[in-house]
Amino acid sequence: METITTQDRITLIHLKVADFASEETLCFTATVLFDGVAIADARNDGHGGSTCIRALDGQAAWLAEAEAFARSLPPDMLEGGISGEDDDPLVIDITLDYLVDHLAEAQHAERKLRTAYTRDIANKVLFIRDGKLLFLKGIKLKAIADRAGYFAALRARQETPIIILAELPPDEAFALWKQHVLGGESS
Known part of the structure; x- marks a missing residue:
């Protein structure tokens, strides 16, 4: 997971999260940037399905390049496998929707931490x-x-x-x- 959070070519802006609608996955919408250029809209309805990524007008080639970049990242290794207690880790090949999901979750978690900190430091x-x-x-x-x-x-x-x-x-x-x-x- 370290590679996902340290790469800086694919980022998100305008992240909006609906915690109340998040069930099995994070319910969100965001704009996907590739090398600082807005290339796509991303959304997940929070019911466990994959994230839908749609190219912005005229950005289909950039989206294809971003997808290729995501696929070139090293696979994600989940220690403990599917159950969390397996001997062998679960190896997941990175895709753009997988990367966007993790970026959204990391950004949302950071916002929640910042909010808690702001409340603590002020009070x-x-x-x-x-x-x-x-x-x-x-x-x-x-x-x-x-x-x-x-x-x-x-x-x-x-x-x-x-x-x-x-x-x-x-x-x-x-x-x-x-x-x-x-x-x-x-x-």
Whole structure:
């Protein structure tokens, strides 16, 4: 799955997900980009069927090239096979609809994480102490007028050094929060 998420030739924009309609697969619509050019519309009704990809006007050749690129990616290996407990992994050849499904799922999961982070960082004083993500109960970050003074006082009360997420650049704070919330897993 690493190849799918690290390739950057095929991407999605305008992803709209209907969680309420997602049953066996993610119910979504999106625009597929190939090398930064919008080439197709993609949709999945969320009932377990494959994703329908339709070329935009005049983009059929680009869509064929994107399909060939997807097929050239190494196969996906699902450890544990179909049941999750099999000795042999399930090997799945990559197709464009398979790739688009995984990109949509990854983008949707990232959005959900960002939403949870945004809620946490706005409503809590989050900090790392002794390798653990902690927060001050009942204290809202947005209610603190003198953050620098408050953070200095918070540091002074700690026996060990702390990292306060609100003092970090947003992307760095999110990465640190995500690392602790997911327990070291990457999405």
